[in-house]
Structures are given as structure tokens and as C-alpha cells.
Amino acid sequence: MYTPKTFRETNPEVLHGLMRAYPFATVVVHAASGFVANHLPFEVAGDALLHGHVARGNELAQMDGAEVLVIFQGPDGYISPNWYPSKHETGREVPTWNYAVVHVHGRLQVIDDAVWMRQFLETLTDRHEAMQPKPWHVSDAPADHVEKSLKAIVGIAITIERIEGKFKLSQNHPVRNQAGVVDGLRQRDGDGDAELAQLMAHTKEGKS
Template sequence: MYLPKSFHETRSDVLHALIGDYPFATVIMHGADGLAANHVPLELVGDTALHGHVARGNELAKADGAQVLVIFHGADGYISPNWYPSKHVTGREVPTWNYAVVHVHGRLRVVEDKAWLRELLERLTNRHEATQSKPWHVDDAPEDHIEKMLGMIVGIDIAVERIEGKFKLSQNHPDANRAGVLHGLAGRAGRRDSELATLMQQAEERRHDR
């Protein structure tokens, strides 16, 4: 990944927070027909592993021992040069894109253990159902149905070997331009603009705390 120093994020708490907030990942590996990408919700366990599950027909289910690259995509958005005060003085600004991503490099292990799988499913379900007024639990389904579903999936356990983040959040611009971007995002109020603004504000707070 092209990673200019100003955008390089190394703090584990920041990287882990993005993984937790945006768990739907892209898993890339070199398969029999070349590069293959699959899309899987994953959970970071401690700071050493990513856990998830896939259908038995998924190529990841047959990739025990494979080296993989896992990409977690945070908020992103188009940045207009009109938002920069400096543009209105010099005209020397161009459009760009702000975003935050985390790349995890690791080795995949396929897990067949049904107890491991069930515990994972209960953990994931409890987490993602937590905001529902009446959360669904794995035990709500008939036991024979759960057993059947468990037989149709395998777990994936990815040992984290290297993790890196790229947070491109206008750090290479002066304070006035960063404030202009936040104002522009608030005015546009697109699908992920508020999330992107929050990431920028958090980055600004961390910068001042150093």
C-alpha cells in the first residue's frame, strides 16, 4: 500500500477501533485461478487473530494455511477544492478523496470444530443484535436447524502477522483547510460524511494530545 508518512497510522487502539466499527472485510488471497477476493464480517480477538466463518463452498474454506491480506474499509468521501480557504486565495488546489483503511496480513486456518463455531456465532450475533429492541439469539432457532447450519459452514482463524493503517484525513493541509473540509462535509451530509468528519475530528484531537 502506498503509505506517505503523514497518513501512516500505527497506534493499535486506533487501528483496532476501525476494525471494530467496520467489521465487514475484504479477504484477498492467491488461489488456483489467481488472486481471489471474498467479503466476510470478521472479529478481532485480542490483537492476535481475526475470527469469522464462511460457507463450505467458499474457496476460503479450502485455504488452510494460506497467506491472506484482509482490508477493513472505514469512512471515505470526495473532498472538493472549493472547501479549502487557500483555494480562494491561490487557486492552487485540486479535488481529492479522504479515507481510512486498515490492512491486516496473516495466515488463515480453517476451523471445523462445531463448539468453536457456535461460540463465534453466539458472540457475533449478540454483538450485532445488541441495538435491537428484542435481540435475536442463536438459541431462538430450533436446535436441529442450528446443527444443520453449523454443518454448512467452517470457521476461519487468521493469525495477525502485520497490521498497518492509512488514515488520509487532510493532515497535509493547514488548520484552515481542515476546518473547511469539516464544514463542507457537514453541509453535504452524504451517506458517510458524518462518519468521515468524526474520524477527522478524532485525528485532530489526537494530534493536539501529542
């Protein structure tokens, strides 16, 4: 990934924080037919491990030991030059796109274990059901239905060997332009704009 030093993020807490906040990731692997991409929710299981699951018919279920790239996509959005105070003084600004991504390079392990699989699904479900008024639990489903469902999937674990973070959040602009972008995103308030503005503001505070 092309990552100028200005946009490079190496703090493990920041990287893991984005992965937990945006757990639906893209898994890229080189199969016999070429590059294959799958889209899966993950759990960050410690500092160097990701857990997930796939259907038995998925290519990943047959690729134990394969090298993989997992891409976590955070908030992103178009940035108008009209939001920069400097644009109104010099006109020398152009549009861009702000975003935050984490790339995980690792090795895949297929886990064909019903006990492990159930424990993982309970963890995954409980986390995403936590904000519901009446959270659903795996145990709410009939036992025979759960057993049948478990037979149709396998677990995957990805050992993290290398991790890259790119947080392109207007760090190459003066503080007043960064503030203008945050204000512009909040006023536009489109899909993901509030999250991007919050990330920009939080990153600026953390480095001030």
C-alpha cells in the same frame, strides 16, 4: 499499500478501533486460479487474531495455512477544493478523496469444530444485535435448524502477522483547511460524510 508518512497510522488502538467499527472486510488470497477475494464480517479476537466463518463451498474453507490479506475499509468521501479557505485566496487547490483503511497480513487457519463455531456465531450475533429493541439470539432458532446450519459452515482464524493503517484525512493541509473539510462534509451530509467528518475531527484532537 502506498502510504506517505503523513497518512501512516500505527497506533494499535486506532487500527483495532476501525476494524471493530467497520468489521465487514475483504479477504484476498492467491489461489490456484489466481487472486480470489471474499467479503466477510470479522471479530477482532485480541491483539493478533481475527475470527470469521465461511460456507464449506468457499475456497477459503480449503486453504488452511494460506497467506491472506484482509482489508478493512473505514469511512471515505470526495473532498471539494471549495472547502479549503486557501482555495479562495490562491486558487491553487485540487479535488481529492479522504479515507481510512487497515490492511491485515496474516495466515489462515480453518476451524472445523461445531462447538467453536456456535460460540463464535453467538458472539458475532450478540454484538450486532445489541442495538435492536429485542435482540435475536442463536438459541431463538429451532435446535435442528441451528445444527443443520452449523454443518454448512466452517470457522476461520487469521493470525495477524503485520498490520498497516492509512488514514488520509487532509493532514497535509493547514488546520484551517482541515476545519473547512470537516464543515463541508457536515453540510453535504451524504452517505458516510458524518462518519468521515467525525473521524477527521477526532484524529485532529488526538494529535493536537
